[in-house]
Amino acid sequence: MKILKVGDTKKAACNHCESFQNVTFTLRDVPFSDDSGTVKDVLVGVCDTCDSVAVLPHQSTPAIKRQLEVQRKSLESRVPAHMIDILNLASDKLGGGTEFANNIVKFYIHALSNNEISPDHLAQYLDTDLAKGPSQKRISLKGRHLQEELNLLKGVTKIQSTTDLLKSVVLKINDDLLVNEEKSTTDQLKSVLAATC
Ligand SMILES: [Zn+2]
Incomplete structure (x- = not known):
């Protein structure tokens, strides 16, 4: 697995643009798919054209899981x-x-x-x-x-x-x-x- 850094770039499919675009990796607050909250400061690939999150790299999933657990813990x-x-x-x-x-x-x-x-x-x-x-x-x-x-x-x-x-x-x-x-x-x-x- 290639570890990505803030500032790295690559070509990736952007759902919003419905085409391949240049994405730049950066830290963003990412909303859950059901809009019930956000996970803060996750490394994601942001589309250079439309500024939406196009790539959620594998290396970010443990951080997201941990934050979910913290938020649900009693x-x-x-x-x-x-x-x-x-x-x-x-x-x-x-x-x-x-x-x-x-x-x-x-x-x-x-x-x-x-x-x-x-x-x-x-x-x-x-x-x-x-x-x-x-x-x-x-x-x-x-x-x-x-x-x-x-x-x-x-x-x-x-x-x-x-x-x-x-x-x-x-x-x-x-x-x-x-x-x-x-x-x-x-x-x-x-x-x-x-x-x-
Ligand atoms: Zn886009």
Whole structure:
């Protein structure tokens, strides 16, 4: 197998142009065929004429596979038992069952990572009494952008560990939904609940 480098060129069939064209190898974000996401920075052959991806070299397939696996992998963490109770109570309050509890966490991670809900004071929750306790229960979340959003949130909050970050998110949920009963967030979550049931 010939290993290709960025900048290499060759003649190849371009689907878009429906003819042989000069292609140049370069790093591109490649969308999945079902448009459900993209794989970032993959070496591909780009048509010099129409700028569409004409060649996906064999050497790029392991990178694509790895990224797919990362995106589909679920995220697992252990937290104190009372945190699961908080999520179940919050879900109950919204009118959802315990199976909706994880969606509240995902909603928050999403909203906090793009600042729809301010992540400014998230780290402070880790100094509170409710952050303590042995981590004996498992939180398991699945989502295509979850890892990206968590990384973003780690950067903003300076909370390094995923477990700590999840703990602080749960305690923020406790504060917003159970303690302060914030109307706007509650209403948004009720819409999510209505849409998923
Ligand atoms: Zn072309």
